[in-house]
Amino acid sequence: MLNEFAYCPRLCYIEWVQGEFLDSVDTVDGRFQHRRVDRDSGKASEMFETFHARSVQLSGAGITCRIDLLEGEGGRVTPVDYKRGGAPDIPEGAYEPERVQLCAQCLALRENGFVCDEGIVYFVKSKKRVTIPFDDVLVNRTKDLIAELRTTAGRGDMPPPLEHSPKCFRCSLAGICLPDEVTLLKEMEAADAEVDEEEEGMNEDEKEATSGRIRRLLPSRNYAIPVYVVGQGNTVRKKEDRLEIWSREGKLSEPKIREISQLSLFGGVEITTPAMVELMQKGVPVIHYTYGGWFQGICLGMTHKNVELRMRQFQCVMNPKRSILLARKVVAGKIRNCRTLMRRNDPERSRDSLDLLARLANNAEKASSSESLLGIEGAAAECYFSRFANLLKEGGKGFSFKDRNRRPPKDPVNAVLSYLYGILVKDLFVILLAVGFDPYLGFYHRPRYGRPALALDMMEEFRPLIADSVAITLFNNEELSNKDFIKTHIGVSLTSNGKRNVIGGYERRMETEITHPVFGYKVSYHRVLEVQARLLARVISEEIKEYPPFCTR
Numbered sequence: 001m002l003n004e005f006a007y008c009p010r011l012c013y014i015e016w017v018q019g020e021f022l023d024s025v026d027t028v029d030g031r032f033q034h035r036r037v038d039r040d041s042g043k044a045s046e047m048f049e050t051f052h053a054r055s056v057q058l059s060g061a062g063i064t065c066r067i068d069l070l071e072g073e074g075g076r077v078t079p080v081d082y083k084r085g086g087a088p089d090i091p092e093g094a095y096e097p098e099r100v101q102l103c104a105q106c107l108a109l110r111e112n113g114f115v116c117d118e119g120i121v122y123f124v125k126s127k128k129r130v131t132i133p134f135d136d137v138l139v140n141r142t143k144d145l146i147a148e149l150r151t152t153a154g155r156g157d158m159p160p161p162l163e164h165s166p167k168c169f170r171c172s173l174a175g176i177c178l179p180d181e182v183t184l185l186k187e188m189e190a191a192d193a194e195v196d197e198e199e200e201g202m203n204e205d206e207k208e209a210t211s212g213r214i215r216r217l218l219p220s221r222n223y224a225i226p227v228y229v230v231g232q233g234n235t236v237r238k239k240e241d242r243l244e245i246w247s248r249e250g251k252l253s254e255p256k257i258r259e260i261s262q263l264s265l266f267g268g269v270e271i272t273t274p275a276m277v278e279l280m281q282k283g284v285p286v287i288h289y290t291y292g293g294w295f296q297g298i299c300l301g302m303t304h305k306n307v308e309l310r311m312r313q314f315q316c317v318m319n320p321k322r323s324i325l326l327a328r329k330v331v332a333g334k335i336r337n338c339r340t341l342m343r344r345n346d347p348e349r350s351r352d353s354l355d356l357l358a359r360l361a362n363n364a365e366k367a368s369s370s371e372s373l374l375g376i377e378g379a380a381a382e383c384y385f386s387r388f389a390n391l392l393k394e395g396g397k398g399f400s401f402k403d404r405n406r407r408p409p410k411d412p413v414n415a416v417l418s419y420l421y422g423i424l425v426k427d428l429f430v431i432l433l434a435v436g437f438d439p440y441l442g443f444y445h446r447p448r449y450g451r452p453a454l455a456l457d458m459m460e461e462f463r464p465l466i467a468d469s470v471a472i473t474l475f476n477n478e479e480l481s482n483k484d485f486i487k488t489h490i491g492v493s494l495t496s497n498g499k500r501n502v503i504g505g506y507e508r509r510m511e512t513e514i515t516h517p518v519f520g521y522k523v524s525y526h527r528v529l530e531v532q533a534r535l536l537a538r539v540i541s542e543e544i545k546e547y548p549p550f551c552t553r
Contacts, residue, residue: 002063002142003101005149008167009159010177017153018306018436020176060111062146067105069122076115079105086126093130094121096141103142106134156308158541168217175218178534181519184214185535185544216521218531224261228503230496232268232291238275260284262430264423266499267291285430295426295452298433306436312540313454317441324370326457326539326547327444331377332364333461333549338384340552341464345391345472356383370444384464388413393476408491415485415492416474419502420467421459427510428455428462428529435533458533461549466525470505479505517553 005012014020056067069080081102088095094102102119109116121130132138152159161179162168168179229236229245234252237244242254243263257278264287265271271286279286280301288296316322339357342349360380367373381404389401392413401413409415429452432439442453444460474480484498494502510526523531532550539547 002104002145002149003097005152006097006100006145008162008165008171009149009152010161010179011171011173012149013152013158014173014176017156018158018308020173020306020436058105058108058112060108061104062150063104063108065105065108071120072114075113076117077109078116078119079109080120080122080129081105082122082124084124087121087123087128087130092132094132099132099138100142100145102132103134103138104146107139107142158543160543164215168215171217175530176534178218178531178538180214180217181531181535182538182543184519185538185548189545214519214521216519216523218523218527222261222524222526222530224259226262226264226507227255227260228264228266228500229269230266230499230503234269236263236265236269236271236275238272238278243275257282257284262287264289264426285433287426287430289422289426295422295429298429300433309436309537309540310438313437313441316540317443317447323443324367324373326536327370327373328365328367329547329549330444330457330460331367331373332361333551334377334463335361335364335380336549336551337461337464338380338468341468341472342384342387342391346387347393348390350387353383353387370446373444388468391472399475399480408493410491412480412482412485412492413471413475415494416471416480416502417467419494419499420470420506421463423503423506424462424467425452425455425459427526428452428458428533431529431533432458435530435537437533437537458529458536461532461551462525462529465550465552466506466509470502470509473509474502474505514552517551518548 001012001016004015053070053072054068056070058065058067067079068082071078071080079102081098083094083098087093092099098121102121106116106119116134118131118133121132122128123130161177161182163183164180168174168177171177227243227245231247233248235246237246238257239254241258242256243260244254245252260279262285263271263279266289268291276286276299280299283301286299288298290296316326335357339354339361342357343354357380360376360383364373364376364380367376385404388404392399392401399412401411404417405411405414406418409418429439432454437454439452439455441447442455442457445451445453445456447453479501480498484495484501486493486495511524513522513524514528515521516523516528516531528550535544536547538544
């Protein structure tokens with residue numbers, strides 16, 4: 001952690017204080033290169049003899065360290081630190097983070113009674129040993145960094161991101177840190193604060209100029225994919241590095257565990273204990289649904305360790321002024337996205353309806369209470385769904401839609417919408433857990449037993465863009481027919497085949513890459529959900545002032 005603090009204080013804070021970590025090619029390869037020195041635990045000899053001890057655990061000078069290799073003769077020792085890369089061509093022989101990390105080991109060794117005047121960095125790629133002398137300058141710098149790291153961790157404020165640093169390109173936590181995104185949003189907030197009181201903020205040209213200015217440091221999509229198991233009596237088993245999915249007729253598929261982002265089980269699907277344990281160890285959530293698609297619960301390994309974020313979340317929820325600010329943004333974003341979907345897909349779109357939604361979105365930005373915000377959202381929903389039947393073109397005209405109804409849905413269109421909303425809230429539930437939130441504590445949807453209120457809050461702006469858009473596409477492209485629905489006197493539900501078609505359409509939409517309206521880079525909807533959750537965390541921690549809802553143009 002001291003190495004990382006010298007490299008990037010924000011990286012260290014995210015890993016050490018907030019407990020977040022993601023692997024990259026570099027970190028995986030680093031563990032591989034360390035496999036020999038990590039294999040055997042060692043102990044420094046107290047006898048006057050020559051020794052080589054691997055993976056020596058040691059505490060001293062206020063730190064705890066594990067020394068890759070300790071070479072010594074009697075009381076004089078030399079720590080050796082393994083680095084996966086090549087030796088840099090600089091006068092010091094190694095960069096400051098590596099020299100500080102080695103010097104910290106020296107301080108711990110000295111406090112334990114050893115004589116230590118120098119250390120060695122072994123660069124695996126170039127197979128070169130570089131000697132690092134522990135002079136007064138390096139020792140004092142190391143002590144200062146240790147003290148600064150303790151102060152930073154104890155203060156509880158995340159250090160600011162590095163600005164346009166080349167270090168960010170190979171950082172595995174760039175998608176968590178969001179250095180360029182946070183910097184840009186803070187710049188936009190500062191620009192808004194400087195405009196005259198008569199102006200509302202940045203005009204469209206100024207906003208257009210900000211997009212595309214930042215680097216895309218995170219992958220556009222998540223290459224691990226969700227696996228859905230639909231079918232009464234199906235079983236999920238583990239075999240080596242794969243999951244085997246069996247029906248009563250035989251094996252259906254065998255995906256590789258490392259390529260699975262989540263496992264969703266619908267209805268009476270069984271999973272064996274070895275499979276469950278393996279998924280928990282790998283951090284892959286297992287989500288359980290009823291046969292009808294109601295989200296029942298989630299099985300996950302060690303939950304997120306970011307207590308700091310949850311404490312701030314609870315404080316924010318208890319503050320009505322901060323809660324209403326977040327709720328305004330969420331509802332206004334949802335209304336604007338409803339208007340966009342209507343403008344794009346309603347061939348007979350009414351100017352009055354579009355103007356009404358625009359006014360309601362602006363009113364939502366100024367709502368003084370949760371009650372008035374609920375009224376605004378209700379009026380917007382009534383306007384939006386009154387035109388929803390017009391979004392169903394020739395392929396979907398065989399299915400009527402009069403109004404939004406649920407529990408249970410009374411027609412096929414509502415059945416598909418409810419099913420999609422259930423899948424979407426599940427995805428957001430999993431993402432919020434991964435970020436460190438409590439998904440049950442929201443700012444707009446009030447807490448209630450069993451209600452994932454924060455996931456429902458986050459879902460609002462994405463209902464029209466993802467769930468409603470998928471439903472329209474499925475009906476208009478005739479991917480759903482009457483035989484995909486079960487109609488009873490109580491309501492309408494999807495058949496197993498209908499669910500597969502809906503899930504397939506949903507995943508296609510989630511893998512669709514779009515241009516981010518603020519940041520300007522290409523990103524999939526799967527990734528957008530995570531970015532928005534991370535930005536919400538930055539608002540909760542007061543690093544940025546206002547939550548920027550995701551609104552397409």
